[in-house]
Amino acid sequence: MSGHRRGTPTPDRPGDGDTAHEEARETSGATTGLVLAFVAQHAGEAAVQEVLARAGVPFTADELSRASTWTSYDTRIRLFTAAAEVLGDPGVMFRVGAESLRTGMNPSVVVLVRAMGSPRQVFARLPRAVANFSTTSTMEVLEAGATSATIRYRLHEGYVHSRLDCDYARGLISMVPTVFGLAPAHVVHEECESDGHEACVYHLSWDRRSRRPWRRRSEAAADAELAALRSQVRALQSAATDLVDGEDLDTVLSRIVERAAAAVLAPAYLLAVSSPLGGAPLVHSSGLPPAEVPALTARLLAGEDLGPGAVVVDVASARRTHGRLAALHRPGEGGLGDERTMLAAYAGHAAAALDLVMALEASRAETRRAGALLELAHGLSQAVDVPAICQAVAGALPGIVGCGSSGVLLWDPAGAVLQTAACAGLGAEQEGVLRAARLHAEDVPELFGMLSDREPRVITASGGSAPMRELLTALGLGDVVALPLLAGSRFLGVVTASWAAGETADALDRDVLARLRGVGDQASTALQKARLLETVRHQATHDALTGLPNRVLFRERLVAALAATPESGHVGVLFCDLDRFKAVNDTLGHAAGDELLRQVSARLRAAVRPGDTIGRLSGDEFAVLVPRLAGTRAADAVVARVAAAFDQPFRLEGTPVGVGTSTGVAVHSGRSADPSADAERLLRDADAAMYRHKQREHPPTSAPRGD
Numbered sequence: 114m115s116g117h118r119r120g121t122p123t124p125d126r127p128g129d130g131d132t133a134h135e136e137a138r139e140t141s142g143a144t145t146g147l148v149l150a151f152v153a154q155h156a157g158e159a160a161v162q163e164v165l166a167r168a169g170v171p172f173t174a175d176e177l178s179r180a181s182t183w184t185s186y187d188t189r190i191r192l193f194t195a196a197a198e199v200l201g202d203p204g205v206m207f208r209v210g211a212e213s214l215r216t217g218m219n220p221s222v223v224v225l226v227r228a229m230g231s232p233r234q235v236f237a238r239l240p241r242a243v244a245n246f247s248t249t250s251t252m253e254v255l256e257a258g259a260t261s262a263t264i265r266y267r268l269h270e271g272y273v274h275s276r277l278d279c280d281y282a283r284g285l286i287s288m289v290p291t292v293f294g295l296a297p298a299h300v301v302h303e304e305c306e307s308d309g310h311e312a313c314v315y316h317l318s319w320d321r322r323s324r325r326p327w328r329r330r331s332e333a334a335a336d337a338e339l340a341a342l343r344s345q346v347r348a349l350q351s352a353a354t355d356l357v358d359g360e361d362l363d364t365v366l367s368r369i370v371e372r373a374a375a376a377v378l379a380p381a382y383l384l385a386v387s388s389p390l391g392g393a394p395l396v397h398s399s400g401l402p403p404a405e406v407p408a409l410t411a412r413l414l415a416g417e418d419l420g421p422g423a424v425v426v427d428v429a430s431a432r433r434t435h436g437r438l439a440a441l442h443r444p445g446e447g448g449l450g451d452e453r454t455m456l457a458a459y460a461g462h463a464a465a466a467l468d469l470v471m472a473l474e475a476s477r478a479e480t481r482r483a484g485a486l487l488e489l490a491h492g493l494s495q496a497v498d499v500p501a502i503c504q505a506v507a508g509a510l511p512g513i514v515g516c517g518s519s520g521v522l523l524w525d526p527a528g529a530v531l532q533t534a535a536c537a538g539l540g541a542e543q544e545g546v547l548r549a550a551r552l553h554a555e556d557v558p559e560l561f562g563m564l565s566d567r568e569p570r571v572i573t574a575s576g577g578s579a580p581m582r583e584l585l586t587a588l589g590l591g592d593v594v595a596l597p598l599l600a601g602s603r604f605l606g607v608v609t610a611s612w613a614a615g616e617t618a619d620a621l622d623r624d625v626l627a628r629l630r631g632v633g634d635q636a637s638t639a640l641q642k643a644r645l646l647e648t649v650r651h652q653a654t655h656d657a658l659t660g661l662p663n664r665v666l667f668r669e670r671l672v673a674a675l676a677a678t679p680e681s682g683h684v685g686v687l688f689c690d691l692d693r694f695k696a697v698n699d700t701l702g703h704a705a706g707d708e709l710l711r712q713v714s715a716r717l718r719a720a721v722r723p724g725d726t727i728g729r730l731s732g733d734e735f736a737v738l739v740p741r742l743a744g745t746r747a748a749d750a751v752v753a754r755v756a757a758a759f760d761q762p763f764r765l766e767g768t769p770v771g772v773g774t775s776t777g778v779a780v781h782s783g784r785s786a787d788p789s790a791d792a793e794r795l796l797r798d799a800d801a802a803m804y805r806h807k808q809r810e811h812p813p814t815s816a817p818r819g820d
Contacts, residue, residue, distance in 0.1 A: 261319075383409055507535040522534060
């Protein structure tokens with residue numbers, strides 16, 4: 114008779130490498146594995162595949178043979194039914210249970226049963242251990258004696274009873290005395306749920322002594338225990354190899370949880386170990402609702418009592434304690450005996466494997482860190498300006514320091530403000546918040562402190578100043594290490610390493626600060642060089658007296674403007690020459706002449722549009738680049754504004770001095786076929802137009818050109 118479950122199954126992940134199946138956790142792999150092992154021994158692997166095909170279960174034979182794989186009651190009954198059909202034996206499930214000691218019962222169960230000393234002790238504790246195999250039934254011992262017992266076995270509400278399940282339970286119960294070298298128990302079963310009774314009742318009896326000679330009985334019991342111990346050793350050795358073969362730490366931790374089921378049968382497991390890189394503990398679980406895991410993890414690591422159904426051990430080697438492992442039963446349920454010793458033995462192997470894996474992880478982390486440092490060095494060597502340097506530093510920091518995100522903030526001494534130049538590891542919205550932030554020294558005590566003592570600061574979302582708490586909350590960060598960037602005693606800015614809330618734990622150690630200082634030193638040196646290079650470039654392309662672009666830079670911008678001009682566009686160049694400049698130098702001196710040039714440059718800046726360029730080409734000659742002109746006549750308006758800049762006299766050494774200008778204009782229309790040649794032509798044409806204007810306003814007899 115096939116059974117089924119009413120209701121919605123819960124999702125389960127059987128183990129590492131398995132496909133996730135939507136299955137209720139109602140039947141342990143210790144049961145399904147026994148069925149498939151029996152079929153394989155009596156009919157071969159082809160029969161196993163036939164059983165799986167007939168049952169239509171969404172699992173492989175390997176998955177169903179793992180103690181960590183839990184399936185639904187419906188899957189269990191379909192497997193039982195298919196096995197009976199393939200083997201052609203309606204009563205085969207009794208044999209599966211009765212012969213389980215020989216066909217592959219979990220070795221840890223055999224060892225625990227044998228350690229209890231007698232069948233009577235086993236049957237007395239059996240009801241507590243039923244949930245390790247099935248969560249759909251309840252067992253009660255109604256009467257127990259030295260050689261007899263009465264057991265009541267009832268299926269929970271919502272499930273349809275199967276006689277195959279009953280046969281399997283009878284077989285398992287009859288097998289218990291054989292673990293002690295005795296004959297199987299005799300089971301009388303007159304009340305069955307399949308016949309309409311409220312529960313299945315089993316009357317058991319067994320011989321206190323074997324009918325065989327004493328020596329043979331002792332040898333049989335010893336053989337069963339020895340075989341189980343050997344199987345356990347092989348399982349532990351296999352587990353150690355399997356763990357070390359893990360590709361990464363996450364895989365290894367998942368396998369530890371999976372393999373724990375082979376050591377101790379339980380409905381659920383929880384593992385929490387410290388991260389080799391610091392931060393929050395690494396947690397893996399099986400059989401637990403995700404919502405319950407965080408609270409249970411906190412209690413596990415705090416050493417709190419998880420209840421009478423929990424078996425908890427330290428995952429510790431001779432070198433270090435990694436964390437804790439728990440096999441979890443429901444209250445009132447548990448194991449057959451000293452499961453803690455079994456789990457501790459396994460945890461010791463797991464810890465030794467973790468020693469190796471974490472050493473490998475640390476080595477890999479150092480390799481990644483070295484790679485990140487090389488990338489940073491390469492990036493800084495290729496960076497040509499301050500923004501590129503800041504981005505290279507911010508991008509490299511997470512790999513070097515081990516933080517989740519990073520940033521470089523530069524100090525503006527004129528505005529006494531710190532603002533972001535580059536960041537990495539943040540989402541687009543977070544990056545927008547950080548780049549929009551302006552940190553003023555008078556508002557942020559942490560910044561004021563760094564300006565005063567030049568020392569780094571560890572800032573937390575809970576313990577920082579109000580502005581920093583607000584910023585970190587908006588960014589979703591819990592902790593930030595801020596290190597000043599210094600050029601000698603000069604404060605350049607701050608480099609930051611940051612972690613999301615709950616990520617850091619022990620990560621903010623000396624190593625983190627040392628690595629951050631190393632990056633900060635490189636960043637400071639690169640920023641100094643970049644700013645020095647910017648100064649050299651500026652000096653090479655700008656007039657030292659007025660700060661305006663010189664002829665070289667003016668021509669570069671003119672060429673670029675011509676190259677970008679569309680077919681319908683216009684570019685204009687104004688060439689300006691001061692009137693009476695020589696007279697100022699002759700009468701008031703060259704210092705006054707220099708002051709005049711500075712005041713002229715300031716007025717010209719105010720007269721043109723933001724996108725226009727003013728250049729000092731030589732002596733008293735200035736030029737104005739006007740891209741994006743509306744038309745050739747539009748240049749006249751620019752000329753008028755330039756001329757108006759000279760309407761008011763200039764004040765030199767307390768004396769008002771009237772100075773005029775002669776201005777020439779040249780306009781290029783349409784796309785430029787040769788921007789460089791057109792730039793030279795425009796400059797010549799504007800210069801010629803300026804000379805013609807000067808000739809008209811000041812004939813040669815009045816003053817030579819340049820006066």
